[in-house]
Amino acid sequence: MESLVEKALVETVFGRLETNTRIIPCNTHKPPPSPGLDCCDCEIKDQSVCCALDPEGLEALERIGRTQGYPAKSTIFEQGREAGFVYNLTSGALRLSKLLPDGRRQVVGFAMPGDFLGLDFEPTHGYTADALTPAKLCQFSRVGFSDMIDGKPRLLRRLMAMASHELGLAQEQMVVLGRRTAEEKIAAFLVGMRKRYARINGPSVHVPLPMTRLDIGDYLGLTVETVSRMMTRMAREKTIVIVPDGVRLLDLPRLERLAEV
């Protein structure tokens, strides 16, 4: 019954979309920590690393990994701590952030179902990962996963492609952080989030925002107040509508013009 609560919460965050019921974690009914995996039934196996594997590969993966559920606001791992595992997010949303000694924070990204954590094969984590919603992750020991890579060149190429893609996104974000106004930053963020949900749920003007205004500010190099003001202004100008769990993009062309490459 705990899983029912979680499912409800997940639906609150991702829900009200065309096909929200698609977002269902792998082993819904097993209590965490649930041993082993069931990759074949995984909802997002076609979108994540796993799609680079043949059936035997999937079996091998199942053997070295396990599914783990995390409640909202819990921490999956912390910046600076030893990185013993790599993860594959199957449901929910995460905040990835770096903290400065004086408390300033930079959110370096938000993870969505299908995203892989730990592409940086460094001994310690470069950022902290927190669950914004109840989340499910497939967890693999770093060494086991590393060994497996050696026997599966396709998997490595897939990881390489994902890392390259991430790098490209990071460079895009540099442009946003370095050379865009507050209004453009918000526009770029909303358009970007829409695009990410489109990959999972199909395109929609309804964009759920599981993170707080503070998180958005820390992602865009702005304060909460500026984020709030800009979004209120956009709502006043009928560019967006603010709804309980996110926004609806009314004037998408205008937003895309603002966010333009």
Add this chain to the structure above:
Amino acid sequence: MESLVEKALVETVFGRLETNTRIIPCNTHKPPPSPGLDCCDCEIKDQSVCCALDPEGLEALERIGRTQGYPAKSTIFEQGREAGFVYNLTSGALRLSKLLPDGRRQVVGFAMPGDFLGLDFEPTHGYTADALTPAKLCQFSRVGFSDMIDGKPRLLRRLMAMASHELGLAQEQMVVLGRRTAEEKIAAFLVGMRKRYARINGPSVHVPLPMTRLDIGDYLGLTVETVSRMMTRMAREKTIVIVPDGVRLLDLPRLERLAEV
């Protein structure tokens, strides 16, 4: 004799360091385009992708690549154009930048000897690469290189490690762009440049800056004027000394405190 001129310019940029003569391109005396490579003689073979290859691998690499010289201010490739090649920088320095439609620019990085360009295996280039100094690059056709990767898993792992490293740096830069003051940005930049030169020439308080103030501003999300003012102020406060081709870091501890993670 053209190569002598180039060597002189290279020395101006990297020079006056402990062991500047180490920075000598592969095929110094052959006029560009020089056919083939001479990887075994390459100055930076231990720092770049190539170090993942055995002697036969190096030979294979030599066959599919060629060295190419570029004068200062020339463009190696342009954002948006088809990416037919990948490159390995063997000498000189490059500016990697993204241009917005309205002329605003974000420099996403500076390439130094040993750096690999084209880790993003996308069909078009995500940024423009310009030579800040006369530069030499090993150039490989994308398809040839891709084919070669399939036979050399160690090479792929090496590339993966480099991509991961780049991703980490990009995330660091996000913190700098999003959450740091002008003064801290300059400090982080100078300390970072020093660190990169240290890998090539060994540690030194003398940090050559082959890029203009405008380039630095576009890298840090600042204007030329702010960069100039901050550097002048740091010089007035005896934190740095501005020299013709760069800076000397007088109060490194102070700079590192400002740039602190």
Add this chain to the structure above:
DNA sequence: GTTTGTCGTTGACGAGGATCAAAAACTTGT
């Protein structure tokens, strides 16, 4: 030498976003 162009520096001024403060709206637990 003069010219021309690029680059760096400096000053005056203004605007965009940060900061401070407080209220309103929403959650969560009891």
Add this chain to the structure above:
DNA sequence: ACAAGTTTTTGATCCTCGTCAACGACAAAC
């Protein structure tokens, strides 16, 4: 339903950094 905590919004004020303008230093071209 009520209380406590969190998140969002709004207003007033401040300040860092961007903008505009001008000048000096330097290098290359003639």
